[in-house]
Amino acid sequence: MKIDLHAHSNVSDGTQKPAMLVAAAAAARLDVMALTDHDSTAGWAGALAAARSLEIGLVPGMEISCKTDRGVSVHLLCYLHDPAHPGLLEEITKAKDARLTRAERMVERLAEDYPLNWDDVSAHVAPGATVGRPHIADALVAAGIVSDRNEAFANILTSHSRYFVSHYAPDPVLAVELVRAAGGVPVFAHPMASARGRVAAPETFHDMIDAGLLGLEVDHRDNSPEGRTWLRALALQEGLLVTGSSDYHGAGKPNLLGENTTTPEMLERIIAAGTGSRPYLP
Structure with missing residues (x-):
């Protein structure tokens, strides 16, 4: 098997x-x-x-x-x-709600430097889905800011980035x-x-x-x-x-x-x- x-x-x-x-x-x-x-x-x-x-x-x-x-x-x-x-x-x-709030705050920070808003991210989130950084990464890819999720996490979305929110x-x-x-x-x-x-x-x-x-x-x-x-x-x-x-x-x-x-x-x-x-x- x-x-x-x-x-x-x-x-x-x-x-x-x-x-x-x-x-x-x-x-x-x-x-x-x-x-x-x-x-x-x-x-x-x-x-x-x-x-x-x-x-x-x-x-x-x-x-x-x-x-x-x-x-x-x-x-x-x-x-x-x-x-x-x-x-x-x-x-x-409780954890799922915290993920959503975190994602919203990260997008607010990103919007100061990149052409990105919450609507761009939510377009990649299925109804009722648990929101996470990968959805932000998908929005960054769609906007042409990065080439794929790996690049997004290696740079913009890393836990050491100034955009990161726990x-x-x-x-x-x-x-x-x-x-x-x-x-x-x-x-x-x-x-x-x-x-x-x-x-x-x-x-x-x-x-x-x-x-x-x-x-x-x-x-x-x-x-x-x-x-x-x-x-x-x-x-x-x-x-x-x-x-x-x-x-x-x-x-x-x-x-x-x-x-x-x-x-x-x-x-x-x-x-x-x-x-x-x-x-x-x-």
Whole structure:
């Protein structure tokens, strides 16, 4: 089986509608995929309908943006949680609202130097989608200011830029606790992606494990080889799930569906641990 457990639709920062994403996964000969939009489950219904039509397995999920008390960004994948769980939903809504406010403030700063306004950005945001910097990047590309998202993030939208504005994100330990309370399976996304910025300290990993973390996304293009070795050792030591995935965003990133995969045995463990919602497996 070919299983990819990390992909985004235009409900967050991907470029394809959920149904189109599922069709792309089927065309890439995936047997099972997971939809993991940032801080949103709004794409689940459309993805499920397409999965049933195309007879491809679908694991409903989400990616939660977190931040440690030292300001280190941590992304937490969660699978098979209850999307209506009050505690998790309240925290996700808070983070999603903060993303919108942050984006508006960044556009205000950008408008001082570039021919860009909020209407330009909102044109790239699907109805109800979680707004993020990639949407601002798409507007910059459309305006001819940069050539692609990568150039936008390398310069104008980097966290070191004067246009950057931070936003609220839950502590990763709290996020793990809420995902478990919602019957979900929490997996630390691309934990050793040092090219993206600072990575979490070892104590953060152990605090998250103590809170109920169940897995590590080891095989991801942004994890360094040394980082993957360290992660596998930690997973073995702590009895954690090990996953691999593409982090596909359509045309938004060069990542390809199925470029890294998860074993059937690990998928079985995820399904056994998740009690908040069910996967579709034809």
